[in-house]
Amino acid sequence: MKRILIFFVVASALAGAAILAFLLFPSRISEEEIAARLPAGFQPDAGEGEILFHMGGCAACHRDEATSTLAGGAPLETPFGDFYPSNISPDPKYGIGGWSDADFITAMVKGVSPSGQHYYPAFPYTSYSRATYADLLHLKAYLMTEAAAPTPSRPNDLSFPFNIRLGNGMWKLLFADMGPFEPDPGQSDEWNRGAYIVNSLGHCSMCHTPRNIFQAEKKSQPFAGGAPLKEGQKGAPKLVGLKRDSIINGLDEFAGAVSEKSAMYHVTISYSNNVPLSDHDAIATYLTSLN
Numbered sequence: 291m292k293r294i295l296i297f298f299v300v301a302s303a304l305a306g307a308a309i310l311a312f313l314l315f316p317s318r319i320s321e322e323e324i325a326a327r328l329p330a331g332f333q334p335d336a337g338e339g340e341i342l343f344h345m346g347g348c349a350a351c352h353r354d355e356a357t358s359t360l361a362g363g364a365p366l367e368t369p370f371g372d373f374y375p376s377n378i379s380p381d382p383k384y385g386i387g388g389w390s391d392a393d394f395i396t397a398m399v400k401g402v403s404p405s406g407q408h409y410y411p412a413f414p415y416t417s418y419s420r421a422t423y424a425d426l427l428h429l430k431a432y433l434m435t436e437a438a439a440p441t442p443s444r445p446n447d448l449s450f451p452f453n454i455r456l457g458n459g460m461w462k463l464l465f466a467d468m469g470p471f472e473p474d475p476g477q478s479d480e481w482n483r484g485a486y487i488v489n490s491l492g493h494c495s496m497c498h499t500p501r502n503i504f505q506a507e508k509k510s511q512p513f514a515g516g517a518p519l520k521e522g523q524k525g526a527p528k529l530v531g532l533k534r535d536s537i538i539n540g541l542d543e544f545a546g547a548v549s550e551k552s553a554m555y556h557v558t559i560s561y562s563n564n565v566p567l568s569d570h571d572a573i574a575t576y577l578t579s580l581n
């Protein structure tokens with residue numbers, strides 16, 4: 291009996307220590323782990339990265355309209371306060387120009403900064419965590435071709451206790467459903483391509499999947515429709531049960547399916563102009579299979 295008790299005390303102390311270590315010293319992705327996951331002879335390609343940049347909608351949040359750089363766009367207003375997307379331009383001091391590949395991949399797949407801070411999930415790393423390391427390095431190569439913006443990121447303006455970054459670590463432990471993406475060998479290549487885009491860089495679930503009271507996406511109701519991001523805006527409709535044509539039209543600037551005022555418009559413009567039609571088809575194949 292006593293032994294069992296000691297076992298429990300030691301086990302819970304260890305579990306507590308593990309949680310604390312995760313919160314305070316989150317692990318990073320190492321250069322070795324990255325090298326192990328890249329195809330032989332991999333070379334980052336900024337042209338490939340530009341497509342991924344549009345697929346990921348980075349400009350929707352990070353493009354500053356006044357300077358047209360990636361200095362950080364309009365605040366995301368939420369009930370917890372305002373989030374300011376960071377400067378992700380190549381500026382070495384204020385942007386991410388000085389970041390290593392491991393810094394960037396750790397930010398995108400773990401939601402952890404170079405100094406070991408936990409990012410807020412307003413930065414949709416829960417989805418981006420499913421992107422391949424090769425795609426993330428193409429994306430980084432593209433980001434480095436953008437103009438440098440020598441202006442500091444604006445700090446978020448959040449109310450207590452949401453202004454404590456450690457809370458994001460706790461949130462990740464309890465609620466976050468993160469990558470990597472696991473292809474389904476029973477499905478076609480096209481289906482897997484669609485599943486990959488939708489669930490990784492596409493971050494479609496950010497708007498189209500309902501959330502629980504902890505703001506985590508409800509895994510049991512994928513793409514069942516989400517609440518509006520901003521008050522007064524339209525919520526995102528459900529994507530399950532749609533016909534193939536409706537999905538294709540939603541990604542086509544000229545189909546008139548999406549209003550210019552909606553949060554989707556940015557997505558539609560990006561996909562229409564910068565993402566190959568074969569990828570639109572793949573997205574439709576995947577989403578219609580969920581019906």
Ligand code: HEC
Binds near residue numbers: 373377386408410
């Ligand atoms: C829905 C809005 C949104 C989208 C879309 C988005 N981000 Fe962000 N991003 C943010 C916010 C907000 C932060 C700041 C998070 C914080 O303060 O914890 C951020 C932070 C970052 C950071 C950390 C920067 C730093 O200085 O620490 C990187 C890197 C980043 N984003 C890259 C990207 C890339 C690349 C894309 C596109 C694939 C992207 N983001 C798309 C909102 C967004």
Ligand code: HEC
Binds near residue numbers: 527
């Ligand atoms: C920033 C939030 C946001 C993101 C991210 C987003 N959507 Fe949407 N989506 C919306 C909103 C809001 C609408 C409603 C637009 C309207 O009615 O004008 C919409 C509409 C649509 C429609 C039209 C549905 C219909 O019934 O006609 C399709 C299709 C669609 N989205 C697919 C996607 C796909 C695929 C992705 C990921 C690549 C995605 N969306 C990412 C917010 C978003």
